[in-house]
Amino acid sequence: MIHSMMSQVTLGIIQELLSLGHGSVLNEEGEVEMDAIIMDGKDLTSGAVSAVKCIANPIKLARLVMEKTNHLLLTSQGASLFAKAQGISEVPGEQLITERSRERWRKNLKPGSNPVAYQLGLGTVGAVAIDRQGNVACATSTGGMTNKMVGRVGDTACIGSGGYANNSVGAVSTTGHGESIMKVILARLILHYMENGMSTEEAADAGLNYMKTQVDGSGGVIVVNSAGEWTAKFSTKQMSWAAIKDDQLHCGIHTGENEIVSVAASPQ
């Protein structure tokens, strides 16, 4: 949740915040395959990429899909061809892998492992923002579910699931068990609740509760409405989040936490 001066700046800040291919979880073949989405609430334009390899900043690529094509979603090799045409260099896949992600991948190769349990709350970064003109935006980027099948696309690349933004209501970015989020199209669902009169907090709780009762799925969401009210909610054990509003930084990891730090610039 970031205040800024205009929609382009909002999108730019979001993009920089989420420049995170490095450290993503690995698929069953031990490779990084990422999904990402960005959406501008002003006109419902959006860009996304799915199952992209060797891309250091998938959000940047998603934004180029939004701004430079007539499409909303490019996948796999097609997205790579587009990246090359836009002058984005590929990085060797190995550079995106950390020892931590490789260790988790190895553990999940063992019989009886439970990749879903290892996955929750890990590996996805998201942001929502509103500027002074009331323009909202969202973005989400992820390596998906650890030890996923090659070519598995999760909620992040699916508009309405991994994120949604509409100036008349607000913006949502989601994380958690991707398949559950997709089944209930969580981001759009929360905005529907807000359209029907709920606060950001009520809508986030109602959405996460619906996902739990309908498909037994857990996740987390960050939400902002068109009045600038925001919330960070999760049904997982924890979710790292931070928010900036009116020169105050809020942050937390466990349920109920809300540390507040002033980030106002010192008067000159």
Added chain:
Amino acid sequence: MIHSMMSQVTLGIIQELLSLGHGSVLNEEGEVEMDAIIMDGKDLTSGAVSAVKCIANPIKLARLVMEKTNHLLLTSQGASLFAKAQGISEVPGEQLITERSRERWRKNLKPGSNPVAYQLGLGTVGAVAIDRQGNVACATSTGGMTNKMVGRVGDTACIGSGGYANNSVGAVSTTGHGESIMKVILARLILHYMENGMSTEEAADAGLNYMKTQVDGSGGVIVVNSAGEWTAKFSTKQMSWAAIKDDQLHCGIHTGENEIVSVAASPQ
């Protein structure tokens, strides 16, 4: 809209109806790349594939994703690997191309052509169904937008956009300008309207109208609710549709058409 005895049969009939890779529109490289989705309203399970090449029946593959994996969406080469593992043979891409689709592709290569105008109402097949137990399902399959970029994924593979099914409300399958459908997540939107008390017809009209006013997009939808009431609506010039209910076949192409033919079996 098909009456049948049980959910599995419903899904099976839908799958057979939509076995249609042949004749799809071509991407900018002159290849068939298909998206497909199937969804079971009983438990919100779903399967989809995006940007698959050389697959004669993408809906069948989407159903295997639903039934044989923990995932909802497989893309591109990953989907091909899965198809091979499931014993589905690839067909030479050339076999899926018709002279008509190649002719349209050639026309769209010319400067000043408008692939979107050529596209509307073409190349997508969809179905919704309800059985005697009230189980609803939907499926959609498409070659996408003619002369699309390699790797472009449209509404069809995105849950909630190309289709959605929930026994407590109904099911929707969509066609039209994919990017517009995605921006408003049309299938889920129509079901939200139905949850809020609208009839299938009112909800379909409201959804198509929202898409027109918000993002200037046209499309068509088939809708069934949990009481078995159905509608086929479109904001494009035409849409070929058919419905079977109570031994009567309804069908039409242009606005307002509804031919009715009895399909009751003769008494033995």
